Amino acid sequence: MIIIQVAGGLGNQLQQYALYRKFASLGKEARLDLSWYESQSTRENTAITGRRLELADLEGISYTACTAQEKRALVGGAGIGGKLRRRLAPFTVRRFTESAIYHPDIFGLENCYLEGYFACEKYYADILGTLRMEIRFPKSGNPENERLAQEMRQCPSVSVHIRRGDYKNPENAAMFGNICTEAYYEGAVAFLEKQVRNAHFYLFSDDIAYVREHFTGEKYTVVDINHGADSFYDMWLMSQCRHNICANSTFSFWGARLNPHTDKVMVRPTIHKNSQIFVKEEMETLWKGWSFVDPKGNLQLKTV
Secondary structure (H helix, E strand, O other): OEEEEOOOOHHHHHHHHHHHHHHHHOOOOEEEEOHHHOOHHHHHHHHHHOOOOHHHHOEOOOOOEOOHHHHHHHHOOOOHHHHHHHHHOHHHOOEEEOOOOOOHHHHHOOOEEEEOOOOOHHHOHHHHHHHHHHOEOOOOOOHHHHHHHHHHHOOOEEEEEEOOOHHHOHHHHHHHOOOOOHHHHHHHHHHHHHHOOOOEEEEEEOOHHHHHHHOOOOOEEEOOOOOHHHOOHHHHHHHHOOEEEOOOOHHHHHHHHOOOOOOOOEEEEOOOOOOOOOOHHHHHHHOOOEEEEOOOOOEEOOOO
16 A cells, blocks of 8 residues: 655645556555644744645545554554654654655555655656646636636637745745746746747736736736635636746646646746756656746756
């Protein structure tokens, strides 16, 4: 049995779900561990960051959650007995923790508990078409969402995701800051304008005041209609655009992944975290079909 921990926001949840579905497509017995959202520490964290199991709010999602006994069989319990087992008999613990961009060997694992975010598209690229057809957002109670979606479908629309809020915190800035710079967005917008005639840019952000100040002109529309529990409709609206410019954020990665247009242009930053080194040939293999722009706004031309 393969058990995959589900943790983080909706973008991460979708990645862990996609990996679960990939294992299932290979004939493996797979489960999702949802306990991250049930622990006391997570409930406290939810009050601060808004993290909750939004995966359960989507339609077309199908999974089997693991039992406490199934998880305990692989990694031990949370109590003293489990701690002693991990210390005195570590060979009985079957746990895999993500430590690189891509681990191709995980699909050969048996009876293992997997921890990580698994953002790399190559893990589940071959089933994204199926997931795109299956995953559905419930109908929004705000008619403005459907109006905007219709508008996006009928024009050369480009979603632009700008994540600032929690990335400005000192503990996050060192890891995620100065990647999607102003130069990054200028370069990405300029690239799309060369690719798409009369491109119109729909801006999504957790810092609307910043966006309104820095992105002015008729080619921009600021989207500020979804808040709180309805925030995930921003991902749906991104997916309704014809093209996508992403932040170093799995939320916008999935807005682009769920975009059904076969001629879409998807732009992402060269790196997700400052601890990474961009190797163009490697990333072109792991993220096929994507275009990469660096923090200085330079497009990384595709290898011929």
